[in-house]
Amino acid sequence: MASKPRVKVPKKAKAGDIITIKTLISHKMESGQRKNKKGEKIPRKIINRFAATFNGTEVFSADIDPAVSANPYLEFRVKVNESGTFKFLWVDDDGSEYTTEKKITVG
Amino acid sequence: MKITRRKAMALGTAGALFAVFGSRINRAHASAEEIDAALKAFAEGAEIGEGQVSLTTPEIAENGNTVPISVEVDSPMTEDNHVKSVMVLADGNPNPEVITFNFTAASGVATAKTRIRLAKTQNVIAVAKMSDGSVHMAKNQVKVTIGGCGG
Numbered sequence: 566m567a568s569k570p571r572v573k574v575p576k577k578a579k580a581g582d583i584i585t586i587k588t589l590i591s592h593k594m595e596s597g598q599r600k601n602k603k604g605e606k607i608p609r610k611i612i613n614r615f616a617a618t619f620n621g622t623e624v625f626s627a628d629i630d631p632a633v634s635a636n637p638y639l640e641f642r643v644k645v646n647e648s649g650t651f652k653f654l655w656v657d658d659d660g661s662e663y664t665t666e667k668k669i670t671v672g
Numbered sequence: 673m674k675i676t677r678r679k680a681m682a683l684g685t686a687g688a689l690f691a692v693f694g695s696r697i698n699r700a701h702a703s704a705e706e707i708d709a710a711l712k713a714f715a716e717g718a719e720i721g722e723g724q725v726s727l728t729t730p731e732i733a734e735n736g737n738t739v740p741i742s743v744e745v746d747s748p749m750t751e752d753n754h755v756k757s758v759m760v761l762a763d764g765n766p767n768p769e770v771i772t773f774n775f776t777a778a779s780g781v782a783t784a785k786t787r788i789r790l791a792k793t794q795n796v797i798a799v800a801k802m803s804d805g806s807v808h809m810a811k812n813q814v815k816v817t818i819g820g821c822g823g
Contacts, residue, residue, distance in 0.1 A: 632789045633786060
């Protein structure tokens, strides 16, 4: 089961700074290639999409395939010009969505 | 022709064996055609050039289950001139697609890091599509000691 998304966003930045965001979510990322003891394929169940929005605008996203490791980790950059809220979204193969938010103060 | 029980058993076994080994052969790794098709679909008709893309991978990955990779594309990242997306492919995995990063002008720098699975020693390919439609790629070989696809 997926749970507990963890995100690192700096609390403060200067206008125009390019900040680094690190994200991690606990998820097995079952690839659909593995077989169980009876030789039957274990059905695929992965996080297939990640998206980051800042004050309502999408700034980064990723389309994820089964070749991404368990507990998918993503690191990317965003240029910030104003204070606001980052929203992060992970979409599971079964349709569940996991979200979290972080605030940043830009001065 | 009358199908006896013995014949039916033999046929069934042959079929099952074919199904098992047939699928093994197909799924062992991505074919060159699959890679080509994925690249063509991504490039949308543009010619794929070299340079501008730097892909950082370990030379040797001891554990194929989690191989750190990092992609950076040289671009001013303005509204008119930025990197739209970067697709990562692995040519020795059962499916070549690994991940596609979608950037925006708000990214500031077109760089991203993640951890991927590699079934065996193979090439990792990063292709970047710019806002003007041009496409660039980079390729690195990663030697894998223990594969990461299970089963």
